[in-house]
Amino acid sequence: MARSSGCEMKSTNIAPKLKVNSMANQSFFVTGALGCIGAWVVRNLVREGINVTVFDLGTDPHRLRLILTADELARVRFVAGDVTDLPLVESSMRAVGTTHIVHLAGLQVPFCKADPSLGARVNVVGTVNIFESAKRLDIKQLSYASSIAVYGLSEEYPEPVLSHDAVTKPRSHYGVYKQANEGTARIYSFDDGVSSIGLRPYIVYGPGRDQGMTSLPTKAMMAAAMGKSYHIPFGGRSAYQYADDVARIFIQAARADFQGADVFNLRSSVARMSEIVAAIEAAEPDSKGQITFDDKPLPFPEDMDDSSLVSVLGTLPHTPLDEGVAQTISIFKQALKDGRLTSDSLK
Numbered sequence: 001m002a003r004s005s006g007c008e009m010k011s012t013n014i015a016p017k018l019k020v021n022s023m024a025n026q027s028f029f030v031t032g033a034l035g036c037i038g039a040w041v042v043r044n045l046v047r048e049g050i051n052v053t054v055f056d057l058g059t060d061p062h063r064l065r066l067i068l069t070a071d072e073l074a075r076v077r078f079v080a081g082d083v084t085d086l087p088l089v090e091s092s093m094r095a096v097g098t099t100h101i102v103h104l105a106g107l108q109v110p111f112c113k114a115d116p117s118l119g120a121r122v123n124v125v126g127t128v129n130i131f132e133s134a135k136r137l138d139i140k141q142l143s144y145a146s147s148i149a150v151y152g153l154s155e156e157y158p159e160p161v162l163s164h165d166a167v168t169k170p171r172s173h174y175g176v177y178k179q180a181n182e183g184t185a186r187i188y189s190f191d192d193g194v195s196s197i198g199l200r201p202y203i204v205y206g207p208g209r210d211q212g213m214t215s216l217p218t219k220a221m222m223a224a225a226m227g228k229s230y231h232i233p234f235g236g237r238s239a240y241q242y243a244d245d246v247a248r249i250f251i252q253a254a255r256a257d258f259q260g261a262d263v264f265n266l267r268s269s270v271a272r273m274s275e276i277v278a279a280i281e282a283a284e285p286d287s288k289g290q291i292t293f294d295d296k297p298l299p300f301p302e303d304m305d306d307s308s309l310v311s312v313l314g315t316l317p318h319t320p321l322d323e324g325v326a327q328t329i330s331i332f333k334q335a336l337k338d339g340r341l342t343s344d345s346l347k
């Protein structure tokens with residue numbers, strides 16, 4: 001167990017129980033669903049035939065268009081709205097008969113750093129509004145995105161594999177906001193019986209991952225698909241999670257009849273950057289020598305235990321790294337061919 005320090009909080013585990021709700025008549029409300037993980041959540045739900053509402057500040061469905069057909073996209077309901085607007089969040093949830101919530105809307109590390117006040121409004125107040133609306137609609141369970149960024153520097157955690165309940169010691173505004181959300185979830189469980197499962201992704205990769213600090217491995221995959229060179233200014237060993245797998249876990253977590261509030265690390269594939277580059281070169285042999293990186297590790301613990309999440313949700317979806325990278329490059333190549341991506345897409 002890591003040492004404790006000032007600003008920290010342990011995750012809670014309040015008698016988890018799992019029952020899967022009937023899927024008939026489900027209506028999913030997915031915030032931030034024009035983003036990377038959200039787009040994959042929407043794709044999975046649409047392919048299951050489930051009603052899904054995208055609630056997002058943005059209006060550009062370019063990530064959805066990368067991975068859904070036009071017919072699939074036509075089955076999605078869109079609400080352009082801000083999670084900081086409680087009356088709008090609540091009325092939108094009501095209007096579409098929401099039964100399930102996946103809360104993903106948020107500003108990532110660089111945006112929170114550039115404007116901490118806005119970051120706090122969106123990430124913290126926005127999350128309070130989702131829980132408050134769930135309470136008012138009597139929705140008893142939801143899933144939401146926390147982050148690996150709730151943890152401190154890797155050297156603060158001497159154990160090689162980070163335990164599920166290691167103390168949180170965030171080093172960024174973003175991490176502090178995510179930590180606050182984990183507290184919000186706990187209080188809505190204690191006070192109002194709104195249960196939740198928070199998930200802490202690390203490096204999510206795959207089509208649609210085009211912003212945020214750890215989007216660069218995916219951008220390197222896009223560069224390879226375009227026949228361009230690309231440099232990633234970090235390396236080391238980290239946990240990589242294919243966006244489709246992450247999305248499925250968020251859906252499983254929203255459906256779990258889970259009592260209490262807990263937050264879980266995601267693991268999937270733990271790999272060195274050299275293995276990511278090797279997977280890119282295997283999928284796109286012309287990229288050999290074109291993808292480079294600085295072997296500076298990210299500041300976060302590199303490996304984490306996900307057995308607690310498995311004990312709550314059962315077997316987790318897991319796409320092997322080489323398959324996830326190959327699928328990503330293949331989707332990018334197809335999108336380049338039919339004009340859904342252009343060389344300008346690589347910024």
Ligand SMILES: NC(=O)c1ccc[n+]([C@@H]2O[C@H](COP(=O)([O-])OP(=O)(O)OC[C@H]3O[C@@H](n4cnc5c(N)ncnc54)[C@H](O)[C@@H]3O)[C@@H](O)[C@H]2O)c1
Nearest residue numbers: 032034035036037056057058082083105106145147201204
């Ligand atoms: N991608 C990762 O590697 C990763 C890692 C850890 C945690 N997370 C968390 O997972 C969640 C989803 O990540 P992502 O990669 O899909 O993010 P993303 O940046 O691709 O998408 C976020 C979405 O939130 C929307 N949004 C921003 N402000 C909003 C507001 N005020 N109201 C409504 N919508 C708003 C954006 O328009 C965007 O579509 C985020 O909360 C993120 O912090 C992601």
